[in-house]
Amino acid sequence: MAMQMLPPDWPGNFWAHWAIFAVAILVFVLLMVMVFIWFERRALAVMQARLGPNRAGPFGLFQSAADALKLLIKEDIVPAKGDKLVHWLAPVVAFVPVVLIFAVVPFWGGAILADLNIGILYIVAISSVTAVGIFMAGWSSNNKYSTLGAMRQVASVVSYEIPVVLSVVGVVLLAGSLSMQQIVAAQDIPFILLQPLGFLLFFCGALAEINRAPFDLTEADSEIVAGFFTEYSGMKFGLLFLAEYGEALAISAIVTTLFLGGWRGPLLPPFLWFLLKVGLVFFVIVWIRATVPRLRIDQLMALAWKFLFPLALLNLLITAAEILFWPAVSLWVFVPINFAVMIILVLLWSKFFKLGWGKVEV
Amino acid sequence: MKFERYGLGIAKGLSVTIRHLLRRPITTQYPEQRLNVSRRIRGNELIWNKDKCTGCGTCAKACHIGAIHISTSTNLVDNKYEVQKYEVDTGYCIFCGLCVEACPFEALFLSYDYECARYRRNDLFQDREKMVETSERKVSGYFYPGRAAKLPRQSLLVDNDRGKRNGR
Numbered sequence A: 001m002a003m004q005m006l007p008p009d010w011p012g013n014f015w016a017h018w019a020i021f022a023v024a025i026l027v028f029v030l031l032m033v034m035v036f037i038w039f040e041r042r043a044l045a046v047m048q049a050r051l052g053p054n055r056a057g058p059f060g061l062f063q064s065a066a067d068a069l070k071l072l073i074k075e076d077i078v079p080a081k082g083d084k085l086v087h088w089l090a091p092v093v094a095f096v097p098v099v100l101i102f103a104v105v106p107f108w109g110g111a112i113l114a115d116l117n118i119g120i121l122y123i124v125a126i127s128s129v130t131a132v133g134i135f136m137a138g139w140s141s142n143n144k145y146s147t148l149g150a151m152r153q154v155a156s157v158v159s160y161e162i163p164v165v166l167s168v169v170g171v172v173l174l175a176g177s178l179s180m181q182q183i184v185a186a187q188d189i190p191f192i193l194l195q196p197l198g199f200l201l202f203f204c205g206a207l208a209e210i211n212r213a214p215f216d217l218t219e220a221d222s223e224i225v226a227g228f229f230t231e232y233s234g235m236k237f238g239l240l241f242l243a244e245y246g247e248a249l250a251i252s253a254i255v256t257t258l259f260l261g262g263w264r265g266p267l268l269p270p271f272l273w274f275l276l277k278v279g280l281v282f283f284v285i286v287w288i289r290a291t292v293p294r295l296r297i298d299q300l301m302a303l304a305w306k307f308l309f310p311l312a313l314l315n316l317l318i319t320a321a322e323i324l325f326w327p328a329v330s331l332w333v334f335v336p337i338n339f340a341v342m343i344i345l346v347l348l349w350s351k352f353f354k355l356g357w358g359k360v361e362v
Numbered sequence B: 001m002k003f004e005r006y007g008l009g010i011a012k013g014l015s016v017t018i019r020h021l022l023r024r025p026i027t028t029q030y031p032e033q034r035l036n037v038s039r040r041i042r043g044n045e046l047i048w049n050k051d052k053c054t055g056c057g058t059c060a061k062a063c064h065i066g067a068i069h070i071s072t073s074t075n076l077v078d079n080k081y082e083v084q085k086y087e088v089d090t091g092y093c094i095f096c097g098l099c100v101e102a103c104p105f106e107a108l109f110l111s112y113d114y115e116c117a118r119y120r121r122n123d124l125f126q127d128r129e130k131m132v133e134t135s136e137r138k139v140s141g142y143f144y145p146g147r148a149a150k151l152p153r154q155s156l157l158v159d160n161d162r163g164k165r166n167g168r
Helices: A014-047 A063-072 A084-104 A119-127 A129-140 A144-175 A180-185 A196-209 A234-259 A270-291 A297-325 A331-351 B008-020 B058-062 B098-102 B145-150 B162-166
Strands: B046-048 B068-075 B080-089 B108-110
Touching (some): A014 A063, A014 A084, A014 A234, A014 A270, A014 B008, A084 A119, A084 A129, A084 A234, A119 A129, A119 A144, A119 A180, A144 A180, A144 A234, A144 A297, A180 A234, A196 A234, A196 A331, A270 B008, A297 A331, B058 B068, B098 B108
Antiparallel strands (some): B068 B080
């Protein structure tokens, strides 16, 4: 496949490149978040035999814009006994890393703000900062629900970071590079076929990190009001909400880049392929939200440490062994092998998965 | 060997939700689309037939809320009562229908309407002009099966026929 690559400083000037892509990324994130919120509400509604928002504009397309406007003009309430500075700072700390992630996401060949040679490591590092912002939000609200939600968030992020990173390492081993561009370039076979177990682990872990259902117990509305959101209103609530969906968008983009071949695909222009794949991944996220009930906190922790973590280690070991001992073989050979390995391992681990020495129901 | 615990359960659930994508939404978009209410609905107003009423006051006695006010004068020429005032405070009315059942002359009915919210309490008073049966203020079939037979059939959310759901 011929790869259309733009030069790394595409319009020819470093600063022009920087300015154009910075603006483009901001617009992309804000626009896609609005589209995603609309899309999630509509898709979820259809799956529940409802209609979803359909009043503002055709098919309710302007609903997110109307909601954003409403949030902008709402009163900004700060709890009287809260930590005002931290309360003000938290949404910013939560949102900025989400935008920063997109600096290394390749939209198509060469269309990338900075092709860091440690791209995926940068993403792992920067995306964890969001947890700090969320913990700040929970702490500064001076509210038991906020604090509980924030503590659950930190616990889940710290636990799920490990299987996520370990499953990313499998991809990095296959691609031989940490750069997002190189990872896409290496995917003549999409890595979801070569790393099915890695994909499964990464997807589960990523869902937990961004608090999407079924791991949304940090903002479980039936237990702890709205978690760390509880004391927020107005634009600060809007920013936290934006960070939430920005993370979902980022995870969709990262899954697309790491496992689904990024912007590569036949016929259609690369950017359209990228958007299509991102949309597909987000649809799966919504689909899972419509299906699976919420986990308890002990189930969440057990899943991370007893299920995903050992499987991620084994996946890493098997991938490394394959690359080390059969470097010359065509990669297609590994597709059936890895699928078989995935099925066997998942069945085996499900068999022995227990909570509280078997005294607590799974 | 059962595979529900090994991921099959989740797969089954996912297939259920994806099949719901093809389902028709159950929602009725209220002001534009309306369901036909039950033909025997105890609607939010009373409807009074001035000609049939003899002013006996049975309805007022049957009303345990005391929402019906009736006062009559004697017409010595025709040897009968004439209704001077007939008022219902629908703010107190609980729409039990006892007055309708008590009326010996088929002069009192419950209405077929259910959109009777008002901005002021005073507007909830129905005096004799507001109690006449008109094309907007229809009579419900409550306690009068003959009337019920003339009203459109009730439509339900589970009705598949979309036309049936929209129509009035």
